[in-house]
Amino acid sequence: ETGVTQSPTHLIKTRGQQVTLRCSSQSGHNTVSWYQQALGQGPQFIFQYYREEENGRGNFPPRFSGLQFPNYSSELNVNALELDDSALYLCASSCGTVSGNTIYFGEGSWLTVV
Amino acid sequence: EDQVTQSPEALRLQEGESSSLNCSYTVSGLRGLFWYRQDPGKGPEFLFTLYSAGEEKEKERLKATLTKKESFLHITAPKPEDSATYLCAVQAPSGSRLTFGEGTQLTVNP
Numbered sequence: 001e002t003g004v005t006q007s008p009t010h011l012i013k014t015r016g017q018q019v020t021l022r023c024s025s026q027s028g029h030n031t032v033s034w035y036q037q038a039l040g041q042g043p044q045f046i047f048q049y050y051r052e053e054e055n056g057r058g059n060f061p062p063r064f065s066g067l068q069f070p071n072y073s074s075e076l077n078v079n080a081l082e083l084d085d086s087a088l089y090l091c092a093s094s095c096g097t098v099s100g101n102t103i104y105f106g107e108g109s110w111l112t113v114v
Numbered sequence: 115e116d117q118v119t120q121s122p123e124a125l126r127l128q129e130g131e132s133s134s135l136n137c138s139y140t141v142s143g144l145r146g147l148f149w150y151r152q153d154p155g156k157g158p159e160f161l162f163t164l165y166s167a168g169e170e171k172e173k174e175r176l177k178a179t180l181t182k183k184e185s186f187l188h189i190t191a192p193k194p195e196d197s198a199t200y201l202c203a204v205q206a207p208s209g210s211r212l213t214f215g216e217g218t219q220l221t222v223n224p
Contacts, residue, residue, distance in 0.1 A: 042214030
């Protein structure tokens with residue numbers, strides 16, 4: 001049990017729609033990262049939030065956006081959904097951004113775009 | 115750009131047959147090398163973090179080692195419950211992101 005919880009676990013959306021995914025990080029963890037994992041591939045970094053500020057972004061378009069709240073929970077928003085957005089979306093939390101901190105993942109949210 | 119290559123892509127072992135998984139990496143300064151286990155439909159489960167060449171860590175039947183260019187995950191006398199995809203990732207000092215390899219899918223037959 002990592003203490004990182006994500007919701008919803010599964011959802012189906014239509015192309016062009018918008019989706020919001022949610023993550024509650026482990027207690028005491030102030031850093032949240034989001035990853036996209038397509039079937040059969042390794043996770044790809046989307047972005048990271050540290051103390052409510054975006055602290056790094058991967059090679060994803062601006063229609064992928066996020067928020068971190070004062071309690072360090074986080075949201076991932078994806079606008080104008082495309083078929084290729086179908087994937088497992090993973091949230092990871094850690095304490096701070098320095099080395100020596102274990103990074104824990106949640107169970108993910110499976111998104112299917114039809 | 116950070117790069118991680120894992121081999122083999124898939125590995126089938128008989129129960130009790132020891133083997134090793136490889137993770138080769140290129141990173142501009144290594145902050146940490148992470149190993150995760152991932153079961154189908156689940157999120158990655160943390161196994162180890164290694165920080166410097168020569169470091170080794172063990173957990174049950176698993177042992178991770180690190181050199182300046184690669185890491186190995188040694189599996190001793192595996193059991194069917196060790197079947198999973200094993201992911202390797204590197205973290206560079208310039209940021210906190212993890213760069214993952216594609217994973218090695220391990221199957222242990224009874």
